[in-house]
Amino acid sequence: MSGGTTGKPDGKPHYAGHRERLRARFLTAPDVLPDYELLELILFRSIPRRDVKPLAKDLIARFGGLSEVLSAAPERLLEVSGVSDSIVTELRILREAGLRMARAAVIEKEVISSWQELLDYCSASMAHNPIEQFRILFLDRKNVLIADEVQQKGTVDHTPVYPREVVKRALELNASALILVHNHPSGDPTPSGADIEMTRRIAETAKPLGIELHDHLVVGKNRHASFRSLGLI
Template identity: 80%
Template sequence: MGAGADAKPHYAGHRERLRARFLKAPESLADYEVLEMLLFNAIPQRDTKPLAKELIEKFGGLSEVLNAEEARLREVKGVKDRAVTELRLAREAGLRLSQSKVMKKNVIGSWTALLEYCAASMAHNPTEQFRILFLDRKNHLIADEVQQKGTVDHTPVYPREVVKRALELNASALILVHNHPSGDPTPSTADIKMTRQIIETAKPLGIEVHDHLVVGKGRHASFRTLGLI
């Protein structure tokens, strides 16, 4: 006798066991298993374990998958609109959780959380991105804005535009942040020159540049720590 029309797919039991493991000890799951679960709702009609493993292998890790460009995700067979949406949703939820730990708080006193947020939002970007953290007089973060996006190794930054935006927000201080897609956070000569131009433009208007952070993969560089500010 053939299986009934409402018979569960062969992987249903595996999904139930994985969910139970997750609820009991989420830290016990491997990265591919977390990704597998993220894909459950997006791809209900097939076993998502092979796809999760393929994505991890292609991009190098869970963070890299979540930060991958949509076009590159779609290069993997089986990744369609719903899967892309689920992955983007997971990334956005993680970023908002990280951001909540620093927004409207004294970032100088929450430096570790700030570094974690910057790493989560920028470390795996395939192109350079320049963002500015705007602070009030109590060093509370009042705005976090991406100012410019560039190519693999260059982002155009205009000091007057940076300072103009600070004045619009009534910010008293700035923390500059950008990423190096190469993974090496060592500041370049151009980075140093641009930072000094922003400092020179901001200082007469009473706006201080607290630091410039360069985010790499698993590492970061601080201009202030390096004595460049």
């Protein structure tokens, strides 16, 4: 039985030529491919004998974009008809590779001169996280990033943060400065009153010990807020 996959005089499935053309276009100009076509290329590996364009479009429509698909929780991906465990694994591998590339662009580098790369890394790591996450970037005396650690994970709108624990960890790492980062799953990076109060308490706890708080970044879906730029530090 053909299963409706041939449709060509040479007996090849109808999607074979499409895959060859899409791969050629990618190799020539990868940056011009829309999200769904790039996702098709990813799905080729997990689904070798089926037209994957409908699934790619379904995933983009469901989650909003390629980065959102790559960041989606496995259980949510599996809710989409046609998504298997192997597809989820493939997407998670690609996400992890992307995060490691972004992290390599900032770790052990002077943060001020790599500020955009730092913002890109924070956004890639946290922008699409469905729960609030609090992480700390620890810097040495030359503002070189020496550690990036997730301190707490909370709920959709709250993460408990303890200033003494933050400062204790900074002392253990011999850090001279900190950058606080957390995400707002709602997508709006506007600092809340609780964010402002928590930041003030951390700054006041760190300062007498010679640890400077450089900034506190709040990451939303498509933008971020900087406490320093807002005059809150």
